[in-house]
Amino acid sequence: MPEAIHILGMMSGTSADGMDAALLRWTGEGPGSLLGHWHSPYPPDFQEQIFAAQGSVSATILARLDRQLGLRHGAFAVELQRQGASFDLVAMHGQTVLHQPDDPYPHTLQIGSPYDLAEASGVTVAHDFRRADLCVNGQGAPLTPLYHQVLLARSEPILVLNLGGMANLSWIPAHGSTAPLQAFDSGPGNVLLDAAVQWLSQGKLRFDQNGHWAHTGQVNEEVLSRWLRWEYFQKPPPKSTGRELFNQGLVQELWQQWQGSQADFLATLTALTARSIAQAVQDWLPPARKMLVFGGGARNLLLMEQLRLALPEIVMETGDVALGIPVEALEAMAFAWLGGQCLLGFAPALAGVTGQQHPMVLGSLYPGRNWSSLCAAISPWHAARITPLDNAQ
Numbered sequence: 001m002p003e004a005i006h007i008l009g010m011m012s013g014t015s016a017d018g019m020d021a022a023l024l025r026w027t028g029e030g031p032g033s034l035l036g037h038w039h040s041p042y043p044p045d046f047q048e049q050i051f052a053a054q055g056s057v058s059a060t061i062l063a064r065l066d067r068q069l070g071l072r073h074g075a076f077a078v079e080l081q082r083q084g085a086s087f088d089l090v091a092m093h094g095q096t097v098l099h100q101p102d103d104p105y106p107h108t109l110q111i112g113s114p115y116d117l118a119e120a121s122g123v124t125v126a127h128d129f130r131r132a133d134l135c136v137n138g139q140g141a142p143l144t145p146l147y148h149q150v151l152l153a154r155s156e157p158i159l160v161l162n163l164g165g166m167a168n169l170s171w172i173p174a175h176g177s178t179a180p181l182q183a184f185d186s187g188p189g190n191v192l193l194d195a196a197v198q199w200l201s202q203g204k205l206r207f208d209q210n211g212h213w214a215h216t217g218q219v220n221e222e223v224l225s226r227w228l229r230w231e232y233f234q235k236p237p238p239k240s241t242g243r244e245l246f247n248q249g250l251v252q253e254l255w256q257q258w259q260g261s262q263a264d265f266l267a268t269l270t271a272l273t274a275r276s277i278a279q280a281v282q283d284w285l286p287p288a289r290k291m292l293v294f295g296g297g298a299r300n301l302l303l304m305e306q307l308r309l310a311l312p313e314i315v316m317e318t319g320d321v322a323l324g325i326p327v328e329a330l331e332a333m334a335f336a337w338l339g340g341q342c343l344l345g346f347a348p349a350l351a352g353v354t355g356q357q358h359p360m361v362l363g364s365l366y367p368g369r370n371w372s373s374l375c376a377a378i379s380p381w382h383a384a385r386i387t388p389l390d391n392a393q
């Protein structure tokens with residue numbers, strides 16, 4: 001029986017800042033262990049191209065971007081192999097260009113050709129994790145909280161916050177508790193801040209480094225309390241969101257109505273991000289004494305300070321300080337794990353998260369040149385257990 005396989009998780013989130021990769025050693029159960037993590041940034045013009053594809057664009061533009069993303073992922077994986085990283089499976093999230101779970105025909109679309117990645121690296125790829133969940137009436141997002149639970153559950157309940165483009169909140173029950181895992185997107189993470197900084201700096205800056213710019217401004221409490229009444233914040237979970245709702249267009253509209261300085265605008269958007277998360281914790285989740293924060297937004301010192309002010313009763317720590325888990329790596333680790341679930345035909349149970357009616361295997365497999373050896377390596381695992389897929393039927 002193989003002791004372990006190595007899975008490379010590749011995550012390119014809604015911020016479209018680049019690709020995060022995490023290499024996981026996984027024994028077929030448990031969260032696996034992190035062997036390394038890397039980041040490959042997208043150049044600003046490529047980021048712009050991704051944002052532009054999120055409007056109404058032709059199939060040609062989408063199909064070309066799909067290839068470009070696939071080739072970029074492939075080149076990144078090959079670069080890691082050159083540096084000595086070795087993996088049996090790549091789990092590729094892809095770039096979300098559409099996420100409309102509440103449409104009459106709920107849909108979500110992550111692009112980036114997995115064939116280019118399999119061809120370049122020679123390794124089998126798992127991809128397209130979200131669409132399956134929509135088939136069982138789930139939101140297709142967030143998908144990573146079950147991994148957060150497997151990795152982070154402790155003797156008392158904790159909150160996990162991922163500050164990516166959107167903010168994903170998980171409430172993780174204590175070890176051994178029968179209480180269900182609960183999670184949803186509370187709303188914007190970095191998305192409005194990034195859009196405002198890019199707009200106000202006329203593209204010279206991509207984000208507010210450490211929150212320094214916003215720190216020079218004052219929060220406009222009156223405007224903030226109006227923004228906090230937006231419909232999405234009032235909606236009960238299950239819920240997930242994306243750039244369809246929180247985007248550059250919204251920021252430009254808010255800026256046109258704004259009477260005050262640029263720094264005050266940024267300070268108020270930072271406070272909106274922090275306070276909408278705090279509101280969601282208070283409105284929709286059971287109590288917890290501790291919150292672990294991950295994602296690029298954990299590096300925004302002002303955002304972290306405002307979160308602490310908004311939730312004074314909760315001890316808040318970033319994942320790297322509390323547990324030595326790099327804040328940039330968690331979502332890529334989660335997709336590596338989801339890739340392993342897909343490979344073994346395990347169906348992650350996400351009813352309390354996405355609202356799915358029953359578990360379903362998430363993702364598709366794209367065999368690479370290592371397919372036969374990978375199948376041979378994992379076949380004893382299959383033989384040795386009844387898979388949860390069998391259980392689900």
Ligand SMILES: Nc1ncnc2c1ncn2[C@@H]1O[C@H](COP(=O)(O)OP(=O)(O)OP(=O)(O)O)[C@@H](O)[C@H]1O
Nearest residue numbers: 013014015164165190207209210295296297299300
């Ligand atoms: N030093 C920093 N100061 C302030 N903000 C930062 C810093 N470093 C990163 N960020 C923010 O983090 C964002 C990237 O975070 P991350 O990669 O976690 O988000 P993402 O790509 O949207 O991922 P996902 O949607 O999967 O969570 C950047 O766009 C930026 O807003």
Ligand SMILES: [Mg+2]
Nearest residue numbers: 013015017018
């Ligand atoms: Mg990112």
